[in-house]
Amino acid sequence: MNDQPAPEAAPEPGRPGRRRSEASRQAILAATSELVAEVGYANLTIEGIAARSGTGKQTIYRWWPSKADVLLDALMTKAELHIPIPDKGSYADDLRAFLTASFALGRDRRIMDIQRALMAHAQLDEDFGRRLRTEALQRRRDALAVIQGRARDRGDLPPSPSPGTAADLVFGVIWYRVLVTHQPLDQALVDELVAMLAPAANGGRRRTTSSRPRQGSNG
Amino acid sequence: MNDQPAPEAAPEPGRPGRRRSEASRQAILAATSELVAEVGYANLTIEGIAARSGTGKQTIYRWWPSKADVLLDALMTKAELHIPIPDKGSYADDLRAFLTASFALGRDRRIMDIQRALMAHAQLDEDFGRRLRTEALQRRRDALAVIQGRARDRGDLPPSPSPGTAADLVFGVIWYRVLVTHQPLDQALVDELVAMLAPAANGGRRRTTSSRPRQGSNG
Amino acid sequence: MNDQPAPEAAPEPGRPGRRRSEASRQAILAATSELVAEVGYANLTIEGIAARSGTGKQTIYRWWPSKADVLLDALMTKAELHIPIPDKGSYADDLRAFLTASFALGRDRRIMDIQRALMAHAQLDEDFGRRLRTEALQRRRDALAVIQGRARDRGDLPPSPSPGTAADLVFGVIWYRVLVTHQPLDQALVDELVAMLAPAANGGRRRTTSSRPRQGSNG
Amino acid sequence: MNDQPAPEAAPEPGRPGRRRSEASRQAILAATSELVAEVGYANLTIEGIAARSGTGKQTIYRWWPSKADVLLDALMTKAELHIPIPDKGSYADDLRAFLTASFALGRDRRIMDIQRALMAHAQLDEDFGRRLRTEALQRRRDALAVIQGRARDRGDLPPSPSPGTAADLVFGVIWYRVLVTHQPLDQALVDELVAMLAPAANGGRRRTTSSRPRQGSNG
């Protein structure tokens, strides 16, 4: 049923016929971004995208399995979802940088709405769920795993919680706030998470710029 | 737009006109439960529910704003989503009991699928999102808050993380596993969460019944 | 199915129970007249009549078989559909008076629209068709028949066309203009019909006030 | 509201997109004819037509504004509603031929029922009324006008009634019998109409086969 040749497929040089139109691809992704901002994901339709982009529905169906895939593609193409992971010298500082960068992404209301919609769609469409996980979510986990690997090599990765659980906690809180409570992802949360996951003996940040009161040890 | 007199509204004795049919209400909720199990949420339709329950569509639209609301009602009516919160004597033990009971709910594949679908719908329909939060999600937070209140009174509530953040962490992990990783909610996770959130000096469980090997460090 | 005790039924003295509410009857007929003028017959509904009149649907269904019957009742109650048939001394003059009076009825746009709608409904509902014929249409034929009877007695009823066909012609033209061409029923048509159906030797009107050019009589 | 590109529109060679399916069109018209014969116009529904014809409702709505239009199309496509108007040499004979042919059409019970229903719908839907008049009714008037034109040229068109009124009389009687009295359109009526409208001195039929009593001429 889903015989798409995978959108990222190479052009296959020796193939006859007209080549895929890059202009149409761009137009479709642009139209999708505009439309989702204007009418919201629930009112986003393939027909609307085709009309807005001046393309045919078939062209969309030929290259993407669902409207969520188009949207995911648009998001990944346009927005810089990349999380930088420079080595800050300690697990605590690496983690803090990672969290701060991750939270920044969630600050943009439009991007957050799209992420919520994609996550929602992933629950209703198993295939898309798999794609979303492998193409977007896993990359963030991988980034965190790199940080944890560095920490392990360095020797300052705490024994508990396990790295996997730590990741679940980090991403769990983020998604929970995005999906459920709609609370902002603020610096206070960064501090709490770092304190909990990287409770360095000489402890994380020495001089905090946060307004949070000194945390009198949580050990 | 949402002029529903609230399904749980009292019968209002002195009102003229035919009373709401309890038989129809039951039939609709039952049909919804059956159908969602048979065809899945994505293929659940109001028309299908009406046909299966032997009622008219209007009767459904009269009392529920959307199919997700019917499903939520069915879930809350049928399934016992109640989380008991007996006083076990310590925050650690209370928390452990709470988590164990909560995780048990997620063990039933069908209930979990429904919860995933409802959470998905909540992302696409803001009004339903509000209803889901107040009618279902908030109750669980309240239960946890009771435990935390007891701990505060008892003096064994750790200062960090804050109770609110602790709740975000707990529910965040649960939903993240349910929605994203589809990992089972197992005893190991209970232990890790308790260890992190209630790191009692005399520490959580002394004698574990868990099959998890002592974690001799994973670093 | 249609066990209505006939709206015009006598009060039947020895019957227990509450009497039919004359106030409701009036309110229903009045609401019907208003509504049909406001929204047109096609958008006239029993529910609308009930709401506007402040009565229950059942009260309408109890006394009238269809909305067309309500409307017919309203029309016959309010509008004076009676055609006077005074003896003018000759068939030609009687006929002229009859036609003039009949045409006057069709001058009111609202009454004409209602008659069109009732005639339309009669085509779709055989039972109502029978009622419309016996309660309204036949009365007009009877009035014409009285005139023709007088003429026969008087000896100035032409042998052709037969009285029945003459009636068909008269009412045929009226309804055809009302239903199809929407042409006004004017004095010129009266003259033509009289000239054709009562071509008296000493002929109808000697001095016409009509604007029609003298026509050398076609007798 | 009525943006139909007119069903009879030419195929417009250089237009992109899939062509209208002639097979669907035929199936819809055929299904409509069958259904109206089986269940009657009042129980004819667009959904029924779509189901019976194996097409989608949208395909019907795309090309016809209402079920009455579908039915009119079916009637005009299938039934030969054409009235031949050969020159018989005199107005009386032409008229007799025209009436006989017109009456024959009304003999078929099914066609008559459809015509009654269409006329009824025309009263409830002004737009359809216009279409019915221009596409069907006017054509018959035009045919009669041709006959009258020939008579005028020939010099045997009586000065009274005026041609327009004569047409009103002819079609008025026909429709009145079809819609109201349900009397058959028989030869006797033909004779009476011809006698009245074409009262040739040496006129009309010399030897009548009608059972009507000799009428001593009323001219």
Added chain:
DNA sequence: CTCTAACCGAGACGGTACGTCAGGTCTTGAC
């Protein structure tokens, strides 16, 4: 002075069909 029958308003009920929307597929002629 109840009893019982018929009416009344209100309004929920099981239905049917509406007209619309969008989905995903197919067809056409151009490129």
Added chain:
DNA sequence: GTCAAGACCTGACGTACCGTCTCGGTTAGAG
């Protein structure tokens, strides 16, 4: 072989009314 265009079948939507069926509450004769 892809493209824009657009018609096709399908299925569900949410709405409007239908005609019926409770409700609680009058209103009137008969007992």
